[in-house]
Amino acid sequence: MADEKTVAIIGAGPVGLAAAAHVLERGMSPIMLEAGPEAGHAVRQWQHVQLFSPWEYNVDKAAARLLAPTGWNSPDPQSYPTGGELLDRYLTPLATRTPLRETIRTSSRVTAISRVGFDKAKKKGRAQAPFEIRYQNGKDPEMLRADAVIDVSGTWFSPNPAGGNGLPAIGEQKRADRVAYGMPDVRGADRARYAGKIVAVLGAGHSAVGTLIELVHLADEVPGTQPIWLLRGADPAKAFGGGRNDKLAARGELGSAFAALVAAGKITVETEFAATHLSQSEGRLRISAGACCEARSVVVDELIVSTGFRPDFSFLSELRLRLDPAIDAPVALAQLIDPNEHSCGTVRPHGARELAHDEPGFYLAGMKSYGRAPTFLMITGYEQVRSIAADIAGDKLAAARVELVLPETGVCTRGGVETEAGCCGGPAREDASACCVANETAKASGASGCGCS
Incomplete structure (x- = not known):
């Protein structure tokens, strides 16, 4: 019976809290394990950032x-919150003023998950x-048992390194005092860390x-601040987005504003720059791309690595996961979001079918379910x-x-060619297993793959 089931939820961020709400509404018992000192701990790290999706999403x-x-x-459903407003006006009340407050165990970092009496190899x-979920809360190791597990622990604390090959650049750990990840609050x-640098x-x-x-705004306020954009690719325009074609207006405006700043020369651009080495240079940081005498380099005071995130599977080693080998997402979901196939800004809604594994009762959800793909929207996690x-x-x-009906990005890349006809032609019209119209057409003709590339 549903009301006899205990569901462990790993992570008390926006999607984790939503998971607990849905579990509770279904008559089951959620137990949330949050590694941070309070719910929404990861959001607090980027609370200065304005979301490009309005409250309605x-x-x-x-x-x-x-x-x-x-x-x-x-x-107001049409206004755009910052991370801090998301916390103050939604996540904190949800975690402290509803029955969910009785289900959250904070400062509880999950260290391992398995089945009672079963290692990974045992099947019958x-x-x-x-x-069996083991976690650390600052005391002795703790353990709880659950009928199902939803891992929504996110990826914020597992940023990708600076190296263009997926590995840390040589010297990256040694120069960690001059390297930040994600999106620091530079203004x-x-x-003090970035002004005049x-x-x-x-x-x-x-x-x-x-x-x-x-x-750029900081440079207007503090002379001597010089932003340099290190771009692994050759075409800066790919970062400008869909502009007015983007149904998430704030996302389109962000790209348009950025394009204008680049065109005005406010940002120094270094294209085809795949970092390989970080080293000291007369009290500053030298960032090099390439090997030996062919290497290019720039010398800076600080480096911010904003190359995305990756999931941490270290505590899931005794579970039977079915993951795409390229982007670390569940296999059924991976074909919908693989950036090698298409670069749509959104993905058709999906759920338990695409997120299940060979471990019955275990699910990845939220940002973590997208592995290394960058197209996640919060409302997708809620669905x-x-x-x-x-x-x-x-x-x-x-x-x-x-x-759920998702907004489209307005621009999709297929084989390196951008089109404004919607995300790969828009959502599939009839085939629920298709990620978009292009994929639906490919499937109908008997082809395999996304059909967007």
Whole structure:
């Protein structure tokens, strides 16, 4: 029975809290394990950042139903929150003023998950054995058992390194005092570190673009601040996005504003720069790309690595995962989001079917489910956990049903050619297993692969 099931949820971020709300609404018992000192710990690391999706895409429906009896005022659905506003106006009330407060165990870092009485190799009877979750809370190791596990621990604390080959650049750890990752608050909390300095930003995604824009503003305020954009690719325009074609207006505006700054010469651009070495140079940091005498280099005061994130699977080694070998996402989901196939800004809604593994009752969701792909939206995670909660409760029809329509990016790259006809032609019209119109057409003709490339 659903009401007899205990569901362990790893991570108390936006999608983790939404998962707990859906599990609770299904009559099951959620237990949330959060590594940080409070819910939304990862969001606190980027609370200065404005989201490019409005409130209507950032509030989960089951969570809103939990908040309603508390007198919670729903934010304007068309306004754009910062990470701090997301915390103050939504996540913190959800974690502290609803029944979810009784389910969250903070400062509880999961160290291992297995099946009671079963190692990874043992199969017969495995699906009936409960999960054993071990975690560390600053005391002795703790353990709990659960009927199902949803891992929504995210990727924020596992950033990709500076090296263009997926490995740290040689010398990266040794020069860690001059390297930051993600999206530091260059005009706020971290202002003293970057003001008046030569700062290189490595990456081409939204984090890199947003940081470079903030550095330009900082340069206007503090003379001597010099932003340098280190781009692994050859074409800066690929980072500019869909502009007015983007249905997430703030995302389109970000790319347009960035393009204008680059065109105005406010940002020094180094293309085809795949970092290989970091070394000291007269008290500064030398960033080199290439080998020996063929190496190019720039000398800066600080380096910000904004090259994305990757999932941490270290505590899942005793579970039977089915992951795509390239992007570390569940295999069924990977074909929808693989950036080698297409670069759409959104992906069709998906749920338990695409997120399940060979370990019955275990699911990856949220940002972690996307592995190394960069196209995740918060509302996508909410749809994931709605479906997963239904699946765990045994409601297979609800688990398979799609209850979400996503905004399109307006620009899709197919084989290096951009089109403004929507994301790979837009959502599939009839085939629910297809990621887009291009994929639907490919499937209908008997072809394999996404069909977008």
